[in-house]
Amino acid sequence: MEWGRCTDRELTELEAIVGSENLSTGESALRLASRDESYYTPHIPPQVVVMPGSAEEISAIMKIANPRRIPVTARAAGTSIEGNPVPLFGGIVVDVQRFDKIVEIRPEDFLAVVEAGVGYKDLNKALGQHGLFFPPDPGASAMIGGMIANNASGVRTIKYGATKDYVLKLTVVLADGQIIEIGSLATKSSSGYDLARLFVGSEGTLGIVTQASLRLAGIPSHFSSAIATFPTLEAAAQAVFQIVRWGFSPAALEILTSELVHMLNRDRGLGLREEHTLFLEFQGASEMALEEELGPVQDLCHEAGALSFEPGLGIDERNKLWEARYEAYESIKHTHPGADPFVADVAVPISRYPEMLQYAARVIDDYGVAGYPFGHAGDGNLHVVFMGDAQDKEGGEKIMKANEAIGSRALDLEGTCTGEHGVGIGKRPFMEREHGASLELMRQIKKLLDPQGILNPGKIFL
Numbered sequence: 198m199e200w201g202r203c204t205d206r207e208l209t210e211l212e213a214i215v216g217s218e219n220l221s222t223g224e225s226a227l228r229l230a231s232r233d234e235s236y237y238t239p240h241i242p243p244q245v246v247v248m249p250g251s252a253e254e255i256s257a258i259m260k261i262a263n264p265r266r267i268p269v270t271a272r273a274a275g276t277s278i279e280g281n282p283v284p285l286f287g288g289i290v291v292d293v294q295r296f297d298k299i300v301e302i303r304p305e306d307f308l309a310v311v312e313a314g315v316g317y318k319d320l321n322k323a324l325g326q327h328g329l330f331f332p333p334d335p336g337a338s339a340m341i342g343g344m345i346a347n348n349a350s351g352v353r354t355i356k357y358g359a360t361k362d363y364v365l366k367l368t369v370v371l372a373d374g375q376i377i378e379i380g381s382l383a384t385k386s387s388s389g390y391d392l393a394r395l396f397v398g399s400e401g402t403l404g405i406v407t408q409a410s411l412r413l414a415g416i417p418s419h420f421s422s423a424i425a426t427f428p429t430l431e432a433a434a435q436a437v438f439q440i441v442r443w444g445f446s447p448a449a450l451e452i453l454t455s456e457l458v459h460m461l462n463r464d465r466g467l468g469l470r471e472e473h474t475l476f477l478e479f480q481g482a483s484e485m486a487l488e489e490e491l492g493p494v495q496d497l498c499h500e501a502g503a504l505s506f507e508p509g510l511g512i513d514e515r516n517k518l519w520e521a522r523y524e525a526y527e528s529i530k531h532t533h534p535g536a537d538p539f540v541a542d543v544a545v546p547i548s549r550y551p552e553m554l555q556y557a558a559r560v561i562d563d564y565g566v567a568g569y570p571f572g573h574a575g576d577g578n579l580h581v582v583f584m585g586d587a588q589d590k591e592g593g594e595k596i597m598k599a600n601e602a603i604g605s606r607a608l609d610l611e612g613t614c615t616g617e618h619g620v621g622i623g624k625r626p627f628m629e630r631e632h633g634a635s636l637e638l639m640r641q642i643k644k645l646l647d648p649q650g651i652l653n654p655g656k657i658f659l
């Protein structure tokens with residue numbers, strides 16, 4: 198069936214809903230709404246960007262789009278790296294930036310009610326006053342709606358979990374315009390199907406989230422960071438495996454290659470040893486509790502062949518280290534001016550992490566591409582940032598093949614084709630193999646909730 202288009206009639210109707218100041222058909226707005234941080238570009242650009250201000254306005258938009266089969270793609274901060282918010286078949290982009298209110302912080306219940314366009318960094322600033330924080334932390338300036346839709350996670354997921362672990366209740370607008378509330382404010386529930394979790398990670402293909410009640414965590418009173426260096430990536434990966442295997446619970450456990458450490462030294466003046474490196478962080482209720490963990494972890498690193506282990510970094514050094522880690526992606530980009538990044542993102546069971554890492558390093562060599570592995574090692578999550586020219590057919594194909602090889606090996610190792618960035622456009626070819634017959638069930642769920650297929654069409658499924 199053909200996709201519907203927004204004619205003057207639809208544009209007038211949309212304008213009546215959101216107001217002329219919240220609707221744009223200008224070239225630059227459409228261009229911005231057509232992209233995320235990935236390689237991917239739209240097949241057919243969107244026709245209009247709307248910025249509704251309430252669930253009722255989104256509902257009214259759906260009632261225009263659904264019967265006429267006009268695609269509707271939700272957009273939050275646009276920081277995805279798999280093409281998740283890139284509209285493929287034109288239509289309407291629903292930008293949630295006006296959903297920017299922190300509705301309520303309830304410190305006594307460890308929860309906050311926020312609108313979908315709230316930036317998680319802004320939320321954490323507000324929560325800090327109450328000694329609380331929202332742990333999922335993708336680093337980029339993502340909004341809560343986008344984090345829920347991608348089930349984002351980050352450096353502290355090893356201890357705290359991903360976005361799915363923090364969603365209590367959602368307000369969602371469905372494709373037919375129905376506004377539903379799902380979940381409850383209780384931190385646990387056995388009441389029927391867990392529909393809130395169904396929407397987490399659905400990448401805007403099942404409904405548009407307008408408001409979320411989120412579970413929070415207390416900011417721990419004591420932190421300690423450490424840096425361990427290793428002669429080989431395998432030794433570093435072995436240390437990761439041993440630390441997790443022996444039941445230690447770092448709040449972060451990140452792996453960086455010597456090449457990446459070199460870039461961070463260059464860009465951030467860190468003065469680190471330029472070796473393969475683990476950044477570790479521990480959090481606890483007292484100095485003593487931290488020391489009890491750090492001592493044996495240091496031993497495990499040395500047993501794995503560590504060249505150095507520097508524990509007990511002060512708060513300033515710690516902050517500098519994590520800021521630099523968040524900038525790793527930017528440092529890679531600076532190293533290849535004019536080139537486009539393409540990020541592979543896989544996750545495997547922790548015992549297979551050394552093998553996965555080794556394989557990724559070999560793929561980079563075999564395909565002769567510029568690629569930089571690093572990742573949230575403690576979760577078995579590996580990224581490889583490939584740098585190439587998106588317009589260069591031959592180079593681009595090599596990168597795609599290298600990415601395919603890495604995704605495929607992750608599945609061989611009983612892992613997943615995407616640890617945290619979502620399926621978007623890039624991971625669709627892996628879905629059949631990863632999910633087998635259950636992919637059909639996902640298709641049926643999509644059909645049930647969005648029979649016309651208008652919500653972010655072309656994503657998740659090929």
Ligand SMILES: Cc1cc2nc3c(=O)[nH]c(=O)nc-3n(C[C@H](O)[C@H](O)[C@H](O)COP(=O)(O)OP(=O)(O)OC[C@H]3O[C@@H](n4cnc5c(N)ncnc54)[C@H](O)[C@@H]3O)c2cc1C
Nearest residue numbers: 273274275276277281339340342343344346349350401406
């Ligand atoms: C430098 C860099 C580092 C990153 N590091 C990480 C990381 O460590 N961990 C990680 O998980 N991710 C990471 N990401 C990816 C990205 O930041 C996350 O996936 C983030 O959650 C996307 O949020 P966003 O607000 O930008 O959403 P967008 O990119 O705007 O949208 C994401 C998806 O959500 C849908 N959507 C948006 N709003 C809604 C809504 N209200 N209701 C329903 N669907 C909606 C969109 O259609 C799209 O499919 C990184 C990205 C960059 C550029």
